Amino acid sequence: MSEQASNPTSAYTVPSVSIITARTGASSKANALGMRAMQERAYAKRGEQYLLIKSPPASGKSRALMFIALDKLNNQGLRQAIIVVPERSIGGSFADEPLSQHGFYWDWQVAPQWNLCNAPGVDEPRLAKSKVDAVRKFLESTGKALLHPCHLPLCGGRVGCPSVRQPLDCHRRVPPRLQQPGQQAG
Helix, strand or coil: CCHHHHCHHHHCCCCCCCCCCCCCCHHHCCCCCCCCHHHHHHHCCCCCCCCCCCCCCCCCHHHHHHHHHHHHHHCCCCCCEEEEECCHHHHHHHCCECHHHHCCCCCECCCHHHECCCCCCCCCHHHHHHHHHHHHHHHHCCCCEEEEECCCCCCCCCCCCHHHCCHHHCCCCCCHHHCCCCCCCC
């Protein structure tokens, strides 16, 4: 019997991709504001309403979002930012960061009460209501940034609630001070 016939992994080819880079270190060098190349490219688009950042793991996407959110909060008139992360562990990427030590204008800070990724019991359905209340209190506060794990619906997961599929679209009341001219509450 041939080796190919006796080895089932030889019967098919597994597609693969290999990438070889110059390894110059250019992607990890920071500019005068403390941004790496990818972060600088994202920051150049900071005025856009929607921005998709697709980049490899550990390339600095979270920090790029910090730079952009801080600019929106300090220069573009945004009063608050809600950072929704796909899982609690990624919320750790948004810990307080002294960006000004590396040349940026402001430091990234999230008050402990607005970090729902670190809140005890965040995954327990019976405690979801307290997280909904935390979001409501954040929207009514002067807090600047809130971290929210996306698997936690903002309505507490009530039966029939569309936020079970789309967490950010359900039962969000816009406090009067945050409304745009002509916008109605609720």
